[in-house]
Amino acid sequence: SAVISQKPSRDICQRGTSLTIQCQVDSQVTMMFWYRQQPGQSLTLIATANQGSEATYESGFVIDKFPISRPNLTFSTLTVSNLSPEDSSIYLCSVARGYNEQFFGPGTRLTVL
Amino acid sequence: AQKITQTQPGMFVQEKEAVTLDCTYDTSDQSYGLFWYKQPSSGEMIFLIYQGSYDEQNATEGRYSLNFQKARKSANLVITASQLGDSAMYFCAMREGQTGKLIFGQGTTLQVKP
Numbered sequence: 058s059a060v061i062s063q064k065p066s067r068d069i070c071q072r073g074t075s076l077t078i079q080c081q082v083d084s085q086v087t088m089m090f091w092y093r094q095q096p097g098q099s100l101t102l103i104a105t106a107n108q109g110s111e112a113t114y115e116s117g118f119v120i121d122k123f124p125i126s127r128p129n130l131t132f133s134t135l136t137v138s139n140l141s142p143e144d145s146s147i148y149l150c151s152v153a154r155g156y157n158e159q160f161f162g163p164g165t166r167l168t169v170l
Numbered sequence: 171a172q173k174i175t176q177t178q179p180g181m182f183v184q185e186k187e188a189v190t191l192d193c194t195y196d197t198s199d200q201s202y203g204l205f206w207y208k209q210p211s212s213g214e215m216i217f218l219i220y221q222g223s224y225d226e227q228n229a230t231e232g233r234y235s236l237n238f239q240k241a242r243k244s245a246n247l248v249i250t251a252s253q254l255g256d257s258a259m260y261f262c263a264m265r266e267g268q269t270g271k272l273i274f275g276q277g278t279t280l281q282v283k284p
Contacts, residue, residue, distance in 0.1 A: 058217070088270040099261065099274045100215075147213050153270040156203055157222060161215035 061162035080150035085130035088153035176275035193262030203265040
């Protein structure tokens, strides 16, 4: 399995501010993803974090709101910008090692006041 | 469009008994993968088991097994000898072709009774 860490584990932010979440993996991985889980809901893919190029966003998610960086094969950041209470969610990074393994970080629990 | 359906919002099982959590999927891809994850109240996603579309044998991992019926497009999770620590939300997910992206079902909350 992969060891994945996320920082921060939780945060409470004010409306209109931004939060940057870091995801660190213990070894190089090709595929890295960011998911959102709104309260009481399932997981929804935000984007695929591509190393050295712009992230690939899913329908309904835009770069201005969710800018993503991936400077190397072990690290990525997700920023949630211009926060509103609707952004209160758990944000999870995920890595795929081959087609039969996909692991998640511990998640970042965001509350927006 | 690809879709995962979990029709059981909540399930109860007596400790030490077996339970089956249902999952059906819809895809036109020939190559795909099916995953089950456990999410306790802490929020982490714990990988349980994987089944590839070309795998002929049902996957097993300890007390977890996947009842894969390809013609019916179902991938049910069977948990044997339930423990109190199995109480959690369980998600079925399907990998989109070669992309690695996962599509998730709505989840099933499992409660194990002592």
